[in-house]
Amino acid sequence: MSSNDKALLEVKNLKKYFYVSGGVLKAVDDVSFAIKKGQTLGLVGESGCGKSTTGRTIIGLYEPTGGEIIFDGEKVNHLTYDGRKKFARRAQMIFQDPYASLNPRMTVGDIIGEGIDIHELYTGKERMERIYELLDMVGLNREHANRFPHEFSGGQRQRIGIARAMAIEPEFIIADEPISALDVSIQAQIVNLLMNLQQEKGLTYLFIAHDLSMVRHISDNVAVMYLGMIVEMTNSVELYANPLHPYTQALLSAVPIPDPKVEKKRERIILEGDVPSPINPPSGCRFRTRCKYAMDICKEQTPSLREVSNGHFVACHLFS
Amino acid sequence: MIELTREKFERVGPNIEESQAIVRPSMTYWQDAWRRLKMNKVAMASLVFLILLGIMAIIGPYMLPYKYSDQNLMLTNRPPSAEHWFGTDYLGRDLFVRTWMGARISLTIGITAALLDGIIGVIYGGISGYFGGQVDNVMMRIVDILYGIPYLILVILLMLVMGPGLVTIITAMVITGWVGMARLVRGQVLQLKEQEFVLAAKTLGASPGRIIMKHLIPNTIGPIIVSITFDVPAAIFTEAFLSYIGLGVQPPLASWGTLANDATNVLLLYPYQLFFPAFFISVTMLSFNLLGDGLRDALDPRLRK
Numbered sequence: 001m002s003s004n005d006k007a008l009l010e011v012k013n014l015k016k017y018f019y020v021s022g023g024v025l026k027a028v029d030d031v032s033f034a035i036k037k038g039q040t041l042g043l044v045g046e047s048g049c050g051k052s053t054t055g056r057t058i059i060g061l062y063e064p065t066g067g068e069i070i071f072d073g074e075k076v077n078h079l080t081y082d083g084r085k086k087f088a089r090r091a092q093m094i095f096q097d098p099y100a101s102l103n104p105r106m107t108v109g110d111i112i113g114e115g116i117d118i119h120e121l122y123t124g125k126e127r128m129e130r131i132y133e134l135l136d137m138v139g140l141n142r143e144h145a146n147r148f149p150h151e152f153s154g155g156q157r158q159r160i161g162i163a164r165a166m167a168i169e170p171e172f173i174i175a176d177e178p179i180s181a182l183d184v185s186i187q188a189q190i191v192n193l194l195m196n197l198q199q200e201k202g203l204t205y206l207f208i209a210h211d212l213s214m215v216r217h218i219s220d221n222v223a224v225m226y227l228g229m230i231v232e233m234t235n236s237v238e239l240y241a242n243p244l245h246p247y248t249q250a251l252l253s254a255v256p257i258p259d260p261k262v263e264k265k266r267e268r269i270i271l272e273g274d275v276p277s278p279i280n281p282p283s284g285c286r287f288r289t290r291c292k293y294a295m296d297i298c299k300e301q302t303p304s305l306r307e308v309s310n311g312h313f314v315a316c317h318l319f320s
Numbered sequence: 321m322i323e324l325t326r327e328k329f330e331r332v333g334p335n336i337e338e339s340q341a342i343v344r345p346s347m348t349y350w351q352d353a354w355r356r357l358k359m360n361k362v363a364m365a366s367l368v369f370l371i372l373l374g375i376m377a378i379i380g381p382y383m384l385p386y387k388y389s390d391q392n393l394m395l396t397n398r399p400p401s402a403e404h405w406f407g408t409d410y411l412g413r414d415l416f417v418r419t420w421m422g423a424r425i426s427l428t429i430g431i432t433a434a435l436l437d438g439i440i441g442v443i444y445g446g447i448s449g450y451f452g453g454q455v456d457n458v459m460m461r462i463v464d465i466l467y468g469i470p471y472l473i474l475v476i477l478l479m480l481v482m483g484p485g486l487v488t489i490i491t492a493m494v495i496t497g498w499v500g501m502a503r504l505v506r507g508q509v510l511q512l513k514e515q516e517f518v519l520a521a522k523t524l525g526a527s528p529g530r531i532i533m534k535h536l537i538p539n540t541i542g543p544i545i546v547s548i549t550f551d552v553p554a555a556i557f558t559e560a561f562l563s564y565i566g567l568g569v570q571p572p573l574a575s576w577g578t579l580a581n582d583a584t585n586v587l588l589l590y591p592y593q594l595f596f597p598a599f600f601i602s603v604t605m606l607s608f609n610l611l612g613d614g615l616r617d618a619l620d621p622r623l624r625k
Contacts, residue, residue, distance in 0.1 A: 059523055081527070088525030101516035105349055105538040114534075115524045148349075164520065 007034035008072055008172060008204045009058070015066035016050075016057045023279045027053040029228040030067070032305070035221075037171075040198070040205040042219030042236065044212060044251070048275065050228040051208045052096070055174045058206070059093050060084055071172070089119060092165035096177040098157035102149035108135075108160055109145035115168040134163040138193060155186035162193065166201075174206045179214060187211075191218055212255050216240055224248050227278055227286040230305055234312040244314045246291050247271075285317065293318055353542075356618040363614020366607035373604060377427055380420025388413065388421040389572035397590050406596050409582055418574045419596050425575040426604075429486065429559045433493040434551035440494065441501025442544060446532055448502065449509030460506070463499045471496055475567060484570050489562060493555055504547055508540040542619030549612035553605040560601055576601045 016028040027050045035041045043051050057064050060079060069077045076087050092115075095101035102111055109131050116122055122130050132142045138159040149157060158178060165173055175194065179187040191214055197203060209215050215222055216236050223233040224247065232245040243249045250269040257263050271290045276282055282289050288298040297317050305315040357363055381388060384405065392412035400407045406415035448459040475492040482488045512518060518535050526534075556576075562568040563577025571578065576597040583593035 056519075061519055061522060085525035088523060093520070093523045095516040095520060097516055101520055103517040103521075103535055103539070106534070114521065114526070118525050118530070161520070164524075168524070 006037070008037040009206070010034045010070040011054075011058065011067070012070065013067040014054065014057060014064055014069065016053050016062055017065040020279065025279050026228050026281065027278060028057060031225075031228070031230055032067075033223055033230065033233060035172075035204055035206060037204055038198075038202050039220040040207050040218055042215035042222040043206060043208045043225060044210060044215050044222060045225035046210060046251075046275065048278070049225045050278070051210075051225055052176050054225070055093065055176045055206060055208050059091060059174055060087065085119070088115075089168050090170055091172040091174070092168065092170040094158075094161050094165050094173060094175045094178045097181050098154045098161060099181070101161050102157055104149055106148075107145065108140075108147050108149065108152075111149070111160060112145075112163045112167055115164060119168055121168065130167070134167055137166065137197075138163045154182050155189060158182060158186075158190050159193065162190075162197070166197065169201075170203075172204045172206075174208070176208045177210070178207075180210065187214065194218065212240075212251060224251065227275065227281055229286060229315065230313075231287065231316070232314045233305065238312055242312075244308065244312070244319060245287075245316050246293055246318075247287050285315075353615075353618045357614055360614040360617065362610050363618075366611040366614070369603065369607045370611065373423060373600075373607075374427065376420055377423040380423065381417050383420075384414055384417055386414040386417050388417050388574055390414070397586060397593075399590070399592065407590075407592065409579075409593065410586060413572075415579075415593065415596060418579060419576075419600065422574040422576045422579050422597065423600065425486070425569055425573065426556050426559060426577070426601075429490055429493075429575070430552040430556035433490050433497060433555040434548045436490070436494045437497040437501050437551055438544060438548045440498040442505050442537070442540075444498065445502035445505030445507075446509055446536065449506040450513060450528065450532055450536065452510065452513075456506070456510075460503075463502055466496060467499050469496060475562060479567060484567065486569060489559055489568060493558060497551065497555070501544070501547055501551075504543060505540055508543060509536050512536050512539055542616075545619060546612055546616040549608060549615055553608035556601070556608075557605060 011034070012032050014028055014031045015026070018025040018027055029050075031050075031054060033041060043054065045051050053062065056062050058069055060076070064077050067077075068075060071087065071091065076083075076091075079087060102108075106114075109128070112131050112134050113127055116127055116130060121127075128145075131145055135142055135144060140156065140159055140163070144152075144156075149160070152160065158181075161178075178194070179190050182190060194205070194207075195218060198205060205218070207215065207218055219236045221233065222236045222239045223230050224239075224245065225231070226247050232239065232243070232248045239248065240252065243252050250271050253267070253269040257266060273290050276286070276289055282299075284300050285291070285294075285298040285303050288294040291298070295317060301317070303315045303317050303320065305313045306320060307313050308319045357367075384403075390413060392408070394412065395404070395408050396410055396412045398404055398408040398412075404414050404416065406419055409415055409418070444459065444463075448456045471492075474496060475489075478488050478492045478495075482491065513531075513536065518531060521531050521535055559568055559575060560577030560580065563575050564581045566581070568577050569575045579597035580594060580601070583590075583597065587594055
């Protein structure tokens, strides 16, 4: 971002390639962004575009193939075990699938207390008190501490996942599609819980999702990804009012408007074809195969992410 | 008609506390598994039989005033009687005492071999699966090689080197037997380590040791126990087979295999001598297999009701 405020997290030219049979899968290819303290960056894109891989690489679950991840002024890629443990205290993650993200053999108390145990923050009675406090914080009962995950609903499980991440008081949280596996009525509850926690604790979020209306609700800035690259990035008001990249326009036109009169007149942009394989992406601009404005230059040159107006970045030859 | 006035009503509102409460009593994994196992009559009957068998293997040899090696050449090949409940063999040894002595040996071999297979297999498979990649590749090729060695040749070679006996038999079984368990555990670990709860533990900064002990092994323990239960009868049967062809425990020690072997020599004249060892081998194997089936159903969380 162009602002002079210090960024809590800065990602520079991040690359993550997987070596699979049939070639190199470029899941994340040259992605750069920054998140200021206390703010939320929404990362959107369709399935398989590399959003989750970006999140997992930042948190250290995958080793980046290239680029730098700078957290609070310190480089946090390629950490040693001790360094990772120290970084873990400050940055945590909330996972997508509330059914797979809790160990079925552990009680809820032990799941939430795992971070406390690993970092040896509290023991004995203090530890239990802290677990109760966390259960209260995410809106669960104290008696739930002795229960097993299979006794809970999806929304309750996601609350447990949030309590686990909050247990070691991180400053930065990556929420990897935390609501996509939940019912719509529960989604709002979880998003509101996340926003309340952000206000109370001054948290910084990287919010990964494919639901644009939820992202608008929670994010300060939004980055749109397509096939491992960021195609557009700006603040959320500007993005929804004035989308520039043809892909962003198509994405936004898929969001229904809750007004039948407007909805009737609205014209949807329907993209043709499927997402190309990330193993053998198109040359030049990766979106050109589905773009109705595609020109000759799109085939030859990969457009770089450039600022077209104040704080509005777009990677498209139409604007260069 | 009763008059309904506003004062008669009281606003209750939703009770948040109650709506969040869970009615079913909390059960640990093991309580739940035990509850389901108890519902399985066949498995419970097998379990009772195996417990009785275990008790008899301990006290059986002392129930009659003979030692398993005591010979009485005046009383050879006697049919079952008040003095000798299962009769005597060709050297006048009491078959009741020898059968329970055989149970001791057979169960010891079966359980020891299965447990050793389990321990080695879990550690080896766990490491191979957790670290994956090249480590996994090399470790699994070693398993493939061991799997390809003909079992009987290995046993005969070991007999030559170590001399016949209990230790030799168990060693021979364990050397080739653990690979099945290693493959099972590796497969399970490979599958589990990509699960989000393992990733969450990594994100929290958990060490590999903690992840293996707290997350991976507890989630594989069901299949491991089932596999061990199926390994026990397999080991008992292998021992019986080895003893039958004369490669097993050496006289005067008895196992069910050697008893069966002795009995076949006199099968035409005293067929009941074969009955006892053959009966116990069959029923024990059947019981272990049925119990294993029951445990598999009880321990599989997908069948949780």
